[in-house]
Amino acid sequence: MDGISVKLSQVMADIGVAEDMVNFRRYVYLNGIVNTFFSSTSEMKCIVAGSQREGSTTPGLMSDVDCIMQIDIKADFFPLPDQYKYRLNLYKDKALSFPQCCSVYCAIQHGKQMWPLMKRDMSKLNIGPQDNYCVSKGGRILITNGFLMAVFQSTTFKQRGPAFKVKNNDFVIAEFYKWLPFDCLVLFTRPKPGHWPKQTFFTKARKCGVFLILPGNISHAFAYDSNRQTGTMNVKYPSEYVSLQWRVSTTQMERLLMLDLNIQQLKTYIITKMIRKQFLQPVVDDMLNTFHMKTAFLFTVEHFPEELWRDDNLVQCVVFCLKTLRRFLKRRYCPHYTNARVNLFANKLQARDCQALIEKITHMINSKLICIYDLHIDDVGARLAIHPDTSAKLASRIDNRSTIVTELTRRFLLKPFNIISFMCMSGKKHFEHVLKWLHICLRRYKRGEYRSVLNLFVHQVQNTIASMEASSSIANGRHVSKGILDKYQSSLRSGNVANYLKYASMFACTKQFNRAESLLAKVESIITPDMALASTTQFIKIRIEDAFCPPIAFLQCMSKLLFDVYFTRHEANCVSMHLQYEMYATSSDGDTHNRSLDTDDLDMANAIVSPVPFLYYLQYLSARQRNEQKVAKSKLEKYCTQCVYGVTERTVPSTFNMFGHILELEGQLHYAWIAYIASIQVKPQCSAAYWHLFD
Numbered sequence: 132m133d134g135i136s137v138k139l140s141q142v143m144a145d146i147g148v149a150e151d152m153v154n155f156r157r158y159v160y161l162n163g164i165v166n167t168f169f170s171s172t173s174e175m176k177c178i179v180a181g182s183q184r185e186g187s188t189t190p191g192l193m194s195d196v197d198c199i200m201q202i203d204i205k206a207d208f209f210p211l212p213d214q215y216k217y218r219l220n221l222y223k224d225k226a227l228s229f230p231q232c233c234s235v236y237c238a239i240q241h242g243k244q245m246w247p248l249m250k251r252d253m254s255k256l257n258i259g260p261q262d263n264y265c266v267s268k269g270g271r272i273l274i275t276n277g278f279l280m281a282v283f284q285s286t287t288f289k290q291r292g293p294a295f296k297v298k299n300n301d302f303v304i305a306e307f308y309k310w311l312p313f314d315c316l317v318l319f320t321r322p323k324p325g326h327w328p329k330q331t332f333f334t335k336a337r338k339c340g341v342f343l344i345l346p347g348n349i350s351h352a353f354a355y356d357s358n359r360q361t362g363t364m365n366v367k368y369p370s371e372y373v374s375l376q377w378r379v380s381t382t383q384m385e386r387l388l389m390l391d392l393n394i395q396q397l398k399t400y401i402i403t404k405m406i407r408k409q410f411l412q413p414v415v416d417d418m419l420n421t422f423h424m425k426t427a428f429l430f431t432v433e434h435f436p437e438e439l440w441r442d443d444n445l446v447q448c449v450v451f452c453l454k455t456l457r458r459f460l461k462r463r464y465c466p467h468y469t470n471a472r473v474n475l476f477a478n479k480l481q482a483r484d485c486q487a488l489i490e491k492i493t494h495m496i497n498s499k500l501i502c503i504y505d506l507h508i509d510d511v512g513a514r515l516a517i518h519p520d521t522s523a524k525l526a527s528r529i530d531n532r533s534t535i536v537t538e539l540t541r542r543f544l545l546k547p548f549n550i551i552s553f554m555c556m557s558g559k560k561h562f563e564h565v566l567k568w569l570h571i572c573l574r575r576y577k578r579g580e581y582r583s584v585l586n587l588f589v590h591q592v593q594n595t596i597a598s599m600e601a602s603s604s605i606a607n608g609r610h611v612s613k614g615i616l617d618k619y620q621s622s623l624r625s626g627n628v629a630n631y632l633k634y635a636s637m638f639a640c641t642k643q644f645n646r647a648e649s650l651l652a653k654v655e656s657i658i659t660p661d662m663a664l665a666s667t668t669q670f671i672k673i674r675i676e677d678a679f680c681p682p683i684a685f686l687q688c689m690s691k692l693l694f695d696v697y698f699t700r701h702e703a704n705c706v707s708m709h710l711q712y713e714m715y716a717t718s719s720d721g722d723t724h725n726r727s728l729d730t731d732d733l734d735m736a737n738a739i740v741s742p743v744p745f746l747y748y749l750q751y752l753s754a755r756q757r758n759e760q761k762v763a764k765s766k767l768e769k770y771c772t773q774c775v776y777g778v779t780e781r782t783v784p785s786t787f788n789m790f791g792h793i794l795e796l797e798g799q800l801h802y803a804w805i806a807y808i809a810s811i812q813v814k815p816q817c818s819a820a821y822w823h824l825f826d
Contacts, residue, residue: 133443133444135446135503135515136442136443136444136445136446136447137442137443137445138515139398139402139445139446139503139511139515140395140398140442140443140445142511142514142515143398143401143402143445143511144528145514145527145528145531146189146190146191146509146510146511146514146531147189147190147531147532147535148189148394148397148398148401149394150394151532151679151681152186152532152535152536153186153394153397154186154681155535155536155539155679155681155684155685156183156184156186156188156535156539157184157185157186157390158681158682158685159539159540159543159681159685160179160183160184161184176200176201176202177198177199177200177201178198178199178201179196179197179198179199180197180198180199180382180386181194181195181196181197181301182194182197182421183195183196183197184197184386185386185389185390186389186397187389187397187400187401187404188401188404189401189508189509190509190531190534190535190538191405191508191509191510191511192401192404192405192408192508192509195296195300195301196300196301196542197294197300197301197303198300198301198302198303199303199305199342199344199382200302200303200304200305201305201306201307201342202304202305202306236346236376236377236378236379237312237343237376237377237379238273238375238376238377239273239274239306239343239377240272240273240274265374265375273375275374275375276345276346276373276374276375276376276377277374290347291417292347293344293345293346293347293378303342303344303345303380304344304345305342305343305344305380306342306343306344306377307340307341307342307343308340308341308342308343309340310340310341311337311339311340311341312341312379314379314470314471314472314473315341315379315381315384315469315470315471317469317470317471318336318384318468318469319333319336319337323433324433324434324436326436326437327391327432327433327437328388328391328433329391331391332387332388332391335387336384336387339381339383339384339387340383341379341380341381341383342379342380342382342383343377343378343379343380344377344378344380345377345378346373346376346377346378347378379470381469381470384469385425385468385469388429388468388469392432393437393440395440395441395442395445395448396432396440396448398445399428399440399445399448399449399452400424400425400428400452402445402449402503403424403427403428403449403452403453404421404424405506405508405509405511406449406453406495406502406503406506407419407420407421407424408508409505409506409507409508410491410495410502411488411491411492414484414487414488414491415480415484415487415488418479418480418484419479419480419484419488422475423456423459423465423475423476424452424456426459426465426466426467426468426475427452427453427455427456427459427465428452428455429468430455430466430468431448431451431452431455434455435448435451439451446499446500446503449500450496450499450500453492453495453496454496456492457488457489457492457493457496459476460476460480460485460488460489460492461485461489463476463480463482463485464476503515504516510525513525532679536684536685536688537663537688537692540685540688540689540692541665541692543685544584544587544665544689544692544694545665545666545694563596565592566589566592566593566596569585569588569589569592570589573585573586573589583686583689584689586624586625587625587627587689589625590621590622590623590624590625590627590630591622591625591627591629591630593618593621593622594618594619594622594627594629594630594633594634595697595702596618597615597616597618597619597622597634598619598633598637598698598702598705599701599702600612600615600618601615601619601637601702601704601705602701602702602703602704602705603704605640605641605704605705606704611637611641619633619634619637620634622634626657626690627694628654628657628658628693628694628742628746629693629694629695629696629697629742631650631651631653631654631657632651632654632696632742632745632746632749633696633698633702633705634650635647635650635651635654635749635753636698636705636706636707636745636749637705638650638753639707639749639752639753640704640705640706640707644753644754644755647749647753648750648753648754651746651749651750651753654742654746655746658693658742658743658746661691662691662692662693663691663692663693664692664693664695664741664742664743665692665693665694665695666694666695666741666781666782693742693743694742695739695740695741695742695782696739696740696741696742696745697737697738697739698710698713698714698737698738698739698740699714699736699737699738700714700736700737706738707752707792709788709789709792709823710738710740710785710788710789711738712788712819712822712823712826713737713738713739713740713785713788713819714736714737714738715819715822716817716818716819738785739781739782739785740782740785740786740789741782741783741785741786743770744767744770744771744782744786744789744790745789747763747764747766747767747770748763748767748789748790748792748793750762750763750766751763751764751767751793764793764797767786767789767790767793768790770786771786771787771790771806771809774786774787783810783813783814784810784811784813784814784818784819784820785810785819787806787807787809787810787813787820788806788807788810788819788820788823790806791803791804791806791807791810791820791823792823794806795823803823804824807820807823807824808820808824811824
């Protein structure tokens with residue numbers, strides 16, 4: 132078993148579960164400017180949590196990004212259970228007398244009320260819509276969670292427990308409470324061996340608060356079994372009762388626990404997650420989730436001494452975790468690691484489910500985890516098998532590291548870019564507010580790589596404001612002023628190709644072709660073969676040097692990414708009339724219904740073009756010599772051919788539309804028609820090509 136353990140440990144390092152890659156994940160998400168940036172543009176504070184922030188995932192696990200949207204509802208925290216009556220010193224408020232609520236749930240009382248209100252008229256208190264509040268028998272104003280549920284009444288959101296899934300992101304609305312409830316102190320008081328968690332954890336954990344989040348699906352539910360042709364009604368709690376429940380989440384404390392693990396323990400946990408996803412999930416679906424696995428793992432780490440967590444004992448460590456989980460299943464009771472009196476199996480696993488899982492896990496344990504050779508997640512099983520022909524087809528550790536770094540950097544940078552472009556629809560005033568906030572952040576980050584990232588965003592905002600002002604000047608028949616040109620020029624300091632192209636596009640629209648050609652020549656010299664598109668849906672790999680340092684790798688990767696060019700309706704006069712149709716791509720009622728406010732669907736309201744084909748398109752429009760036009764057309768035609776044969780981008784339709792425009796200008800209407808048809812085939816709905824075909 133020692134030999135298998137060492138091999139398995141090497142395989143886990145090959146797929147990115149190594150100290151350098153774990154540190155890079157934590158570097159990106161722990162210090163993410165994305166969180167702060169989003170918080171500055173909304174009434175919520177965004178906090179990334181979960182496996183991405185902990186570094187406890189791999190590409191094959193396809194973990195979502197868990198985002199806690201922290202709000203301030205101006206309320207005091209009150210526990211519902213009667214047992215809390217005597218714990219006044221913890222909450223420093225009056226006790227409540229309520230019926231017993233579900234475990235790990237509480238009620239929230241509005242902070243404006245500090246006296247009984249049985250005979251008061253709520254409408255006179257000026258605390259908001261009355262549907263958001265409920266008066267208890269004791270006269271307390273309690274906040275319901277219904278108004279938060281209403282925020283997510285959209286077809287683009289799918290509820291999963293307390294979270295709302297938006298593509299690869301899970302959003303949870305939460306209120307932060309800075310005091311630890313009594314039940315969350317169990318980790319400090321219960322008997323433990325003492326080696327873990329470490330003392331440093333307890334020092335930090337006492338300063339952690341809790342999040343109060345939506346309760347998830349704890350109301351009545353109906354299900355239909357198509358095989359047995361029977362329907363079942365799962366009777367839980369009435370909606371009136373559920374609307375007062377708020378789940379207590381100890382996310383911050385759990386994050387500290389995960390940061391306190393060594394790399395061998397982290398490898399063990401990730402292997403158990405893989406086992407759950409491939410072997411246990413088909414048995415009970417999502418009723419056994421990753422949090423159950425994490426809980427069993429944390430209790431196992433607490434129980435077994437640190438000397439056992441070694442590379443040559445990795446398989447046995449996984450077996451220990453599975454035995455802990457099996458023990459919980461036999462008792463049909465899974466205790467919460469940081470919260471007392473909570474059964475994580477409640478309302479999830481039935482007796483038959485537990486028995487099926489026990490049999491499956493027992494077989495794994497007795498076979499000494501032979502099932503790991505069948506793990507197809509991240510090709511773990513194939514990597515463990517000693518077959519030279521198979522190993523040659525698998526990505527090397529260096530290639531995997533480059534792919535992971537590139538993908539994390541791409542996600543990190545694309546989110547603020549999308550948010551900035553989304554805010555364009557609010558106009559220039561909102562942008563000036565964001566620019567002011569970014570300068571405040573620059574003073575906060577006086578040095579380091581985050582300053583470079585902030586400068587990238589500052590220059591994009593400056594470029595967008597300049598483009599809005601130039602568009603307004605053109606619409607009113609005025610010359611673009613020197614002040615606007617200075618803003619354009621200042622935005623070029625970031626080296627972002629998109630800023631150059633928007634500047635050149637403005638020159639082309641104002642018929643300053645010589646200045647446009649000069650800028651476009653500069654852009655062509657900036658773009659090198661080793662640069663990659665940030666918005667591609669395929670994984671992109673950028674070679675990272677062996678001397679790995681997260682900040683250096685991040686900056687190196689950032690300098691090699693090309694970002695899409697966004698034009699909103701406020702910038703319409705700074706882009707060709709042909710591309711303006713991209714801003715009005717919804718040509719039917721069905722298309723309008725499919726529009727979304729999600730930042731990944733910004734192409735519904737904006738003109739979004741890929742930088743390389745847009746460069747060729749502008750070169751054609753700006754060229755005064757016929758041979759220069761032919762060269763630009765030839766380059767764009769070659770790029771479109773690549774789109775047909777495998778380049779996957781969300782901007783492919785607009786690329787075909789630009790080429791169709793050039794063919795129209797060339798008088799080749801038949802081939803222009805073919806280009807527009809190709810655009811529609813890539814994107815049948817919400818396609819601007821319909822305008823070009825039938826307008």
